[in-house]
Each structure stands twice: as C-alpha cells, then as structure tokens.
Amino acid sequence: MANVFARSKSIDVISVNKQFGSFTALNGISLKIEPGEFVCFLGPSGCGKTTLLRMLAGLEAVSSGTIKFGVRDVTRVPALNRDVGIVFQSYALFPNLTVRQNIEYGLVSQKVAREDRRNKVDELVELVRLEAAVNKYPHQISGGQQQRVALARALAINPSILLLDEPLSALDANVRGHLRLQLKELHRRIGLTTIMVTHDQEEAMVLADKVVIMNAGVIEQVGRPQDIYYQPSSQFVANFVGSMNMLEVEVTSPRLGRIGPWQLNLGCVGDGRVGDRLRVCFRPEDGLISSDGIGENILAGVLIEHEFIGPVVRCHVQVDGVEKPLVVTAPVGPTTLDKFNSGALLTFHVPADRMIVLPVA
Structure with a gap:
C-alpha cells in the first residue's frame, strides 16, 4: 500500500x-x-x-x-x-x-x-x-x-x-x-x-x-x-493553546523584571528596555510547588481553590501584586491531597527557562 x-x-x-x-x-x-x-x-x-x-x-x-x-x-x-x-x-x-x-x-x-x-x-x-x-x-x-x-x-x-x-x-x-x-x-x-x-x-x-x-x-x-x-x-x-498564566512585568534590567513585590529572572527580555512593560507567561505545570521557599523566581499566595483531576491537583493561587489568580498543577497521591486546603499559603517557583517573554505590542 x-x-x-x-x-x-x-x-x-x-x-x-x-x-x-x-x-x-x-x-x-x-x-x-x-x-x-x-x-x-x-x-x-x-x-x-x-x-x-x-x-x-x-x-x-x-x-x-x-x-x-x-x-x-x-x-x-x-x-x-x-x-x-x-x-x-x-x-x-x-x-x-x-x-x-x-x-x-x-x-x-x-x-x-x-x-x-x-x-x-x-x-x-x-x-x-x-x-x-x-x-x-x-x-x-x-x-x-x-x-x-x-x-x-x-x-x-x-x-x-x-x-x-x-x-x-x-x-x-x-x-x-x-x-x-x-x-x-x-x-x-x-x-x-x-x-x-x-x-x-x-x-x-x-x-x-x-x-x-x-x-x-x-x-x-x-x-x-x-x-x-x-x-x-x-x-x-499563548492563550489559545493549552492553559497559560499571563503576567504584566516591568523590566528592571536586561534579564530581570518585577511584578508587585516579586523580582523575576526572565532569562532575556528581548527588545524590552528598562521601564517597559512586558507580557510574560508560563504553563501551570511549570509552576513548581516549593515547601522550603527555595528556587528561582519564587512566588507565593493564598490557595483560593483547588481541583482534583486524578494524578494532579490544579491550584488557583492569588499572588500579591498579580491581578488574576495564577494556576499551577502539582502531582498528588492519596496521602498528599489533604495538604491542599483553601486559604493555605502556597509557595512555588518558575525556572527562568520556562518563562515565555512575548513580543512587545
């Protein structure tokens, strides 16, 4: 054939x-x-x-x-x-x-x-x-x-x-x-x-x-x-394919940006200049929950809602300085699901190579 x-x-x-x-x-x-x-x-x-x-x-x-x-x-x-x-x-x-x-x-x-x-x-x-x-x-x-x-x-x-x-x-x-x-x-x-x-x-x-x-x-x-x-x-x-977190970040140096109280290593800001605002995004699975607060690009906020979807839990986190709740996913098992309670403080980090800097409009 x-x-x-x-x-x-x-x-x-x-x-x-x-x-x-x-x-x-x-x-x-x-x-x-x-x-x-x-x-x-x-x-x-x-x-x-x-x-x-x-x-x-x-x-x-x-x-x-x-x-x-x-x-x-x-x-x-x-x-x-x-x-x-x-x-x-x-x-x-x-x-x-x-x-x-x-x-x-x-x-x-x-x-x-x-x-x-x-x-x-x-x-x-x-x-x-x-x-x-x-x-x-x-x-x-x-x-x-x-x-x-x-x-x-x-x-x-x-x-x-x-x-x-x-x-x-x-x-x-x-x-x-x-x-x-x-x-x-x-x-x-x-x-x-x-x-x-x-x-x-x-x-x-x-x-x-x-x-x-x-x-x-x-x-x-x-x-x-x-x-x-x-x-x-x-x-x-970015918004149409899959799920994406979108941030409006102010450029503070050729590699760094700030949103609210958080400073982020973006890897590279492209054509952005100090003071410019960029759209930066990351996938929910790239927000890595960090119990010890260690890691690159640390963010923390209140867990306002969580969804159990089998092997992972989808967490909606209200982060200080970010308008809309951010979504991160984390693997769970029968003994770990209970720690995801509404109102709890959730800390996570996003590796710089998972941050996507979109073109300046």
Whole structure:
C-alpha cells in the first residue's frame, strides 16, 4: 500500500485572499506544506480554517492569490480534477450501499475494471480494519466504523493529497481517542500529504507534524506541536493553546523584571528596555510547588481553590501584586491531597527557562 501513495504532493499557498461580499474570510494566507506531512489547521470558530480547506479542495473559489500542488497551479482547477481525497465531518456515506460499495464508488466512476476494484477495496478494507463489516450497510455499523469507511473511500482513488474536515468531531471521547491513534498509524504507513481541520487542541497535538494556528482570517503561527506549546509567538497563541498564566512585568534590567513585590529572572527580555512593560507567561505545570521557599523566581499566595483531576491537583493561587489568580498543577497521591486546603499559603517557583517573554505590542 505504501507505494500507491509515493506520489504524495507538496502544497504551496501564496498570498491567498477570500472575500464574501464585504467580509474578509482569509487575508494574505501563505503556507508551505511538504510532501507527506500531516498538518492540522487549528483555531476558534470563524477563524477561516474550513474556508481554507475548502479552497484547497476546489469547493470554494479563491478571490486572489495562488495555490499549487507540487509544481501544478490548481488555483482555478475544478475540484474533480485536483487529485484530492476528502473526508467530511458527516462522512456522507450512501445509506443504500454496503461498506464495499461505498468504498469502491469512486473507482466505479473512474471505470476501473471489476477485478481491479475488488483487489483495491480488499486492500483498503484490510488497511482500515473493516474486514468483518465489508458487506454491512452504514446503519449497521458504529460511528467509528463509518468514519473508517469514509476514509477508505477517500483513499480509493489514489489521491496525492488527503483533506479531512473535522472527521472525528461527531464521535464520543473514547472512540475519538482510539481513532486518532489509528489515523496516526495509517498516516505513518501510507505517508500521504494530509491536512485536517480541527477545533480539538489535543487532537492537533497528537496527530500533526505541523500545526497552523489561525485567527480572524490570518495565520498566527506555524510550527511543530512542541514549538506551538512551548514557544508561542503571540498572546493569542499563548492563550489559545493549552492553559497559560499571563503576567504584566516591568523590566528592571536586561534579564530581570518585577511584578508587585516579586523580582523575576526572565532569562532575556528581548527588545524590552528598562521601564517597559512586558507580557510574560508560563504553563501551570511549570509552576513548581516549593515547601522550603527555595528556587528561582519564587512566588507565593493564598490557595483560593483547588481541583482534583486524578494524578494532579490544579491550584488557583492569588499572588500579591498579580491581578488574576495564577494556576499551577502539582502531582498528588492519596496521602498528599489533604495538604491542599483553601486559604493555605502556597509557595512555588518558575525556572527562568520556562518563562515565555512575548513580543512587545
């Protein structure tokens, strides 16, 4: 099966804009996707991620700009001639056709010989692990199995690019978690250039080689999941991906800042000058609870609320000089949970290399 998808294509989106009347849905989008990459478009509702996917599919016209698959300019090429496979959120299976007939539908349209169709479907059914369901109808199989039928049908036509429009969102949490691992394994086996729209941050982090964060019709940041998480390039990305503590810090030297009574080693303040105010942030897991008050960047405050979430407790701490409570997480066990009582004084520190200094606005 891997050889079938050896022709996986790169994608170049160059200065693409999309207008719906006076509304700008996409504004100057430029993006490079390498052959065989799994890329997730992630962002809030209305940010333009689905519009961009539909433009790649040829289902939405480009107002201006260029889209290339490999060296081929497909900006004005109809959807049927773009050599892409698409899986929609609704799956759009034919209820009167069996699993086998749904998968081979595109092959019938392409007038592929009967024996070749059978061999191809058998290969795909094995790939997506649907052997036991091949003669059943969509209403006779689970939502997760329907998703795999839709995926196999999209792959049947040997596309050079696979486009997925929130394919797991209609499934319950347990099935979704299981299927995203199967999808990751499938991509590893076939190496097909894949783009998926999702609103699920965890899904994007698990699946993607590259994450594209979108907001209000523009791209905020492109990078590996770990880069997006640990090195957000803007306040929007920092707040949108995961949980983040945000501090307004006054620069006191090239490496130091102050908030309230606390002096913090920021590692580097970038272009900040003494007296400037910077946005500095850190992840809850990077606030390390310190019973002895020793450590870099010590902060302390009153524990106003705590949430037990299995292996960790999430603590909301009101720190003197900080407007909003800061959130830190700490590992707990049956014998240690009792020490997290509302009203208690909680001391923690944040290593300088975990402090993220955002650009000055």
